[in-house]
Amino acid sequence: MFCVAEASLYQQEALEAVRREGGGAAVESLTALELLQKEDEELRSIVTFSSQLDAALGGGVQIGKTTEISGGPGVGKTQLCLQLAVDVQVPQCFGGLGGQVVYIDTEGGFLLQRVVDIAAAAVRHCSLLVEDDEQHVAIDTFTVETVLSNMFLVRCHDYVELLAELHLLSDFLSNHPRVRLLVIDSVACPFRKHFDELSQRTRLLNGLAQQLIAMATSHEIAVVITNQMTTRVHGSQSQLVPALGDSWGHAPTTRLLLQWMGPHRLAAIFKSPDHMNSTVQYQITSDGFRDADQSEQPQRKRPRTDTDQSAGHQRDTSC
Amino acid sequence: MDWKHLEMSPKIRAGVRRAKLRSVSDVLCVSGPDLQRLTRLSRSDVQELLTAAATACRRHPPVPALQLLRGECRRLESGLRLSVGCPVLDELLRGGLPVGGVTELSGESGAGKTQLALQLCLSVLYPPQYGGLNSGAVYICTEDSFPIRRLQQLIREQSELRSDVPSSLIRGLRFSDHVYIEHAADLDSLQVCLSRRVPLLLARGLVRLLVVDSVAALFRCEFQAADWLERTKQLLSFSSTLHHLSLEFTTPVLCINQVTNVFDSSGDSLGPLSSNVSPALGLAWANQVMVRLMMRRLHMTVARGDQCSVLRRLEVMFAPHLARDGRNVAVWREGVQGVSDTQTDT
Numbered sequence: 150m151f152c153v154a155e156a157s158l159y160q161q162e163a164l165e166a167v168r169r170e171g172g173g174a175a176v177e178s179l180t181a182l183e184l185l186q187k188e189d190e191e192l193r194s195i196v197t198f199s200s201q202l203d204a205a206l207g208g209g210v211q212i213g214k215t216t217e218i219s220g221g222p223g224v225g226k227t228q229l230c231l232q233l234a235v236d237v238q239v240p241q242c243f244g245g246l247g248g249q250v251v252y253i254d255t256e257g258g259f260l261l262q263r264v265v266d267i268a269a270a271a272v273r274h275c276s277l278l279v280e281d282d283e284q285h286v287a288i289d290t291f292t293v294e295t296v297l298s299n300m301f302l303v304r305c306h307d308y309v310e311l312l313a314e315l316h317l318l319s320d321f322l323s324n325h326p327r328v329r330l331l332v333i334d335s336v337a338c339p340f341r342k343h344f345d346e347l348s349q350r351t352r353l354l355n356g357l358a359q360q361l362i363a364m365a366t367s368h369e370i371a372v373v374i375t376n377q378m379t380t381r382v383h384g385s386q387s388q389l390v391p392a393l394g395d396s397w398g399h400a401p402t403t404r405l406l407l408q409w410m411g412p413h414r415l416a417a418i419f420k421s422p423d424h425m426n427s428t429v430q431y432q433i434t435s436d437g438f439r440d441a442d443q444s445e446q447p448q449r450k451r452p453r454t455d456t457d458q459s460a461g462h463q464r465d466t467s468c
Numbered sequence: 469m470d471w472k473h474l475e476m477s478p479k480i481r482a483g484v485r486r487a488k489l490r491s492v493s494d495v496l497c498v499s500g501p502d503l504q505r506l507t508r509l510s511r512s513d514v515q516e517l518l519t520a521a522a523t524a525c526r527r528h529p530p531v532p533a534l535q536l537l538r539g540e541c542r543r544l545e546s547g548l549r550l551s552v553g554c555p556v557l558d559e560l561l562r563g564g565l566p567v568g569g570v571t572e573l574s575g576e577s578g579a580g581k582t583q584l585a586l587q588l589c590l591s592v593l594y595p596p597q598y599g600g601l602n603s604g605a606v607y608i609c610t611e612d613s614f615p616i617r618r619l620q621q622l623i624r625e626q627s628e629l630r631s632d633v634p635s636s637l638i639r640g641l642r643f644s645d646h647v648y649i650e651h652a653a654d655l656d657s658l659q660v661c662l663s664r665r666v667p668l669l670l671a672r673g674l675v676r677l678l679v680v681d682s683v684a685a686l687f688r689c690e691f692q693a694a695d696w697l698e699r700t701k702q703l704l705s706f707s708s709t710l711h712h713l714s715l716e717f718t719t720p721v722l723c724i725n726q727v728t729n730v731f732d733s734s735g736d737s738l739g740p741l742s743s744n745v746s747p748a749l750g751l752a753w754a755n756q757v758m759v760r761l762m763m764r765r766l767h768m769t770v771a772r773g774d775q776c777s778v779l780r781r782l783e784v785m786f787a788p789h790l791a792r793d794g795r796n797v798a799v800w801r802e803g804v805q806g807v808s809d810t811q812t813d814t
Binding site for chain 1: 493496497499518519521522523524525526527528529530531532533534536537544545547562566568569704705708711712714715716750751752754755756757758760785786787788789791
């Protein structure tokens with residue numbers, strides 16, 4: 150019992166669907182060789198300013214892919230995100246991407262004071278590398294002010310706002326083709342409260358993951374998301390694992406785990422399609438995310454004492 | 469949010485009625501195909517509906533961080549800090565407590581946590597040029613009765629502590645009228661307090677500092693070991709309430725926490741510890757904390773004039789904008805102040 154109006158609506162809809170699917174397929178099909186060439190010809194990674202982590206990740210955080218950073222509180226997740234948000238803007242003649250960034254802050258950890266620190270350090274770093282004329286020109290426009298002007302901040306207080314923002318982001322990215330990085334710090338915070346039904350949460354998270362993957366590929370951006378840790382109990386043993394459940398674990402292309410090992414900070418890659426699982430040491434200095442000091446031997450590291458007020462030029466900060 | 473305020477074509481409006489979608493946010497929580505089926509709209513109409521709903525739900529479009537730096541977007545980043553009232557400690561905290569996010573202060577009993585919290589309750593009354601927020605404070609006690617005599621003493625000694633502020637200004641501030649004290653003896657009354665009375669005070673602008681002293685007491689005594697799942701759930705809901713209040717009203721939230729002994733420092737640790745204690749309540753709570761501070765007693769005393777105090781140390785465990793660092797502090801009659809090394813007298 151269909152009424153005429155409804156039947157014609159279905160017909161119209163079917164035509165629309167056929168047109169859309171047909172058009173889409175022609176663009177999307179690529180042979181593996183073409184894909185390889187495409188990947189090779191473009192600079193496809195954002196450096197982390199830690200050469201060891203870059204090496205482990207194969208050049209840095211990949212464009213067109215999603216990367217998850219998980220870790221306990223204070224280990225440096227937000228610091229790495231802020232560092233990447235600055236690094237993506239390094240001009241092309243310095244080996245960067247000269248891109249822009251959209252930063253979605255759900256925890257309130259985006260503190261301008263710290264962003265300015267990291268940006269100033271990156272600008273200082275590049276100005277020391279100036280050799281040719283092109284770099285001279287580039288460094289004039291690579292200042293803390295321009296870094297901040299290319300950083301688009303969104304604050305979301307709950308998951309509805311986050312979903313709304315992601316829905317509208319596609320248009321924003323079309324209007325801002327220079328955006329190369331999307332950071333969500335963190336996905337866990339809005340999705341770990343206000344959910345009585347876990348099935349609803351799982352469904353929304355799956356949808357969100359699909360959206361992020363689609364955005365990463367179609368707009369050629371790197372998507373970096375952070376996740377909290379949670380305790381999982383196995384019989385009498387307990388273990389720290391990234392939050393949001395097992396099905397979420399399939400969403401990111403690369404999963405990075407930041408953790409403490411005594412006084413040292415370690416970054417472990419534990420899911421990646423094209424790199425070996427490996428663990429590297431890093432530190433958070435007043436300048437940002439950096440390689441661990443090689444000159445400083447771990448066993449000679451003195452425990453901090455009461456009189457040890459200023460720990461020298463490179464103080465350890467945390468997130 | 470109501471449908472009436474949304475600009476939509478009659479066709480889409482009819483679809484929404486058909487689908488019996490109550491609030492605008494429901495649209496975003498239903499998957500695309502489901503929405504199409506429920507509203508019986510075409511795909512492009514559903515997209516239009518989603519865009520309209522998303523525009524209504526988001527607070528603001530992406531803002532360049534430069535506008536924040538220039539102070540053109542006060543709502544997102546005011547750059548305000550709540551001063552502790554001591555230049556040494558303000559330097560450690562880069563100005564004081566941030567106004568959005570939960571700050572935790574943990575330590576053993578007698579470390580001076582409550583002293584610092586009381587001092588902040590008075591500091592918040594000052595105008596912004598003196599590190600305050602021009603508003604009052606609400607202090608929720610869960611452990612002990614409120615140390616009212618000590619607060620009175622601190623108020624009397626304010627001019628001693630804040631020599632940077634003109635004394636006429638200090639005399640003009642009516643400190644005791646602007647510190648609201650709440651007692652919560654169990655989790656239910658804490659819940660009522662946080663969901664009804666505190667939002668009211670914040671919304672009216674009467675207070676702009678929330679202190680909970682302490683978070684650990686209720687969660688540690690009301691649950692048995694076997695109820696850990698229920699405890700985690702309650703803790704998560706409590707901490708997200710605090711987080712929400714803090715961001716919504718751009719208000720600093722200070723939570724005092726107890727400490728617990730650490731027996732094995734295996735891989736699960738939350739960072740290098742300077743002593744054998746760590747803040748209580750575990751990971752579920754720590755995930756919601758933005759700035760974690762710790763205070764402990766040192767085995768030294770320091771003297772100044774006729775006063776004598778046990779030396780303490782205030783340390784930054786983690787914060788997005790602070791280095792891991794610490795300062796020695798002493799508790800005097802007029803309040804908590806940082807101590808430079810030269811003053812230390814063993």
